[in-house]
Amino acid sequence: MQTIALFDVAPTVPAPAKPRRPLALGELPISSVPAAYDREHLYSPQANTAAVIDHRPGDQFPPLPTSPSGPKTWRDWWRTEASVSTPDYLGLEPGDVITVVGKTTATVVSTCRFGAVVRYELPRSPWATETHGEMYVTARNQFGHWYR
Template identity: 80%
Template sequence: MQTIALFDVPTTPQPAARPRRAPLALGELPVSSVPAAYDREHLYSPKANTASVVDHRPGDQFAPLPVSPSAPKAWGAWWRSEASVSTPDYLGLEPGDVITLHDGDTATVVSTCRFGAVVRYALPPSEWRGEEYAEQFVTARNQFGHWYR
């Protein structure tokens, strides 16, 4: 006779959850693969056109991001070859980190690149929308510790 189990218990151990890292103190420049600047109480990564006029900490792996061209085809090439290059972190954010967005919602960092960090946040339930979450880039942090673009 076969018994029916109410719960399937995995026989292999599950990986331990990654411990939540403490957020970087406000006003402190993170050790990061991209350059970091702190100006008027906002943390951001300076671009090539502003890096020469602001105090900043150089990136461990990357120089300031070059200015984007305005022509559509040139912009696409710049995005693929410069801006969307994967990085291990962005201003101290790493995939899996939980952050607070400018509106107070929490989001999880999905990936990082030279341009910024892609974060995923939950959407409120709706009968008109099938998605449960949305994604956006964040590129800076304000004086309250909230991230925004």
């Protein structure tokens, strides 16, 4: 007796990741958020500084408004302004491998208006239970290392 398959599932081989060319130092990226250079550091200016510096406007978002000081108003600002998902942050896209300060290699997990979340491997230790850490990066220095 012959069985009938509901789905013909063929094993798929993922396409090899195409390496992206790192952005040259001193070059403003085409990005969904504004981009600026100051003393050889690439960053996304906030609304209060964007008015007085040369910057490249973002393709999808204006400069991020300055954060308020109160806890409730800050939480609302974070949810509605800062943590809004973006396709990239200063040219970084999910899956990119970058170097953070300290020459640690990290992988971009996600991007938002505030920055990019990166995951990096933690040193092995008999006392540690976690193998990876995460942090935001918001700027790049003149050596090509990202930091917060």
